[in-house]
Amino acid sequence: MTRVTIITKPDCHLCDVAREIVETVVAELPEPEGIDVEELSILDDPALHAQWWEKIPVVLVDGAFHAHWRVSPERLRAVLT
Secondary structure: OEEEEEEEOOOOHHHHHHHHHHHHHHHHOOOHHHEEEEEEEOOOOHHHHHHHOOOOOEEEEOOEEEEEOOOOHHHHHHHHO
C-alpha cells in the first residue's frame, strides 16, 4: 500500500487544487485501491504547522517529500506507477 499525504489548511486555494490533482491521478491509476490518500491540516498538528506552514500544500509519498505549492500530475503519476 502506498500512502499519499496532503498537508493543507482550511481556505487554501492551492490546497484545493493539489487535492483535486491527487484525487484525479489516483483515480486514473490501473490499481487505485493500492493507494491510500490522507489529508492532514497544519491547524490540527503543531509539529506539522512548525515544519510546513510556509510551503502548504505539501504532498508526501510514503512519508517522503514529493512536492509543495504546486503539484505536477505527470510527476505524481510517475512516482505512483
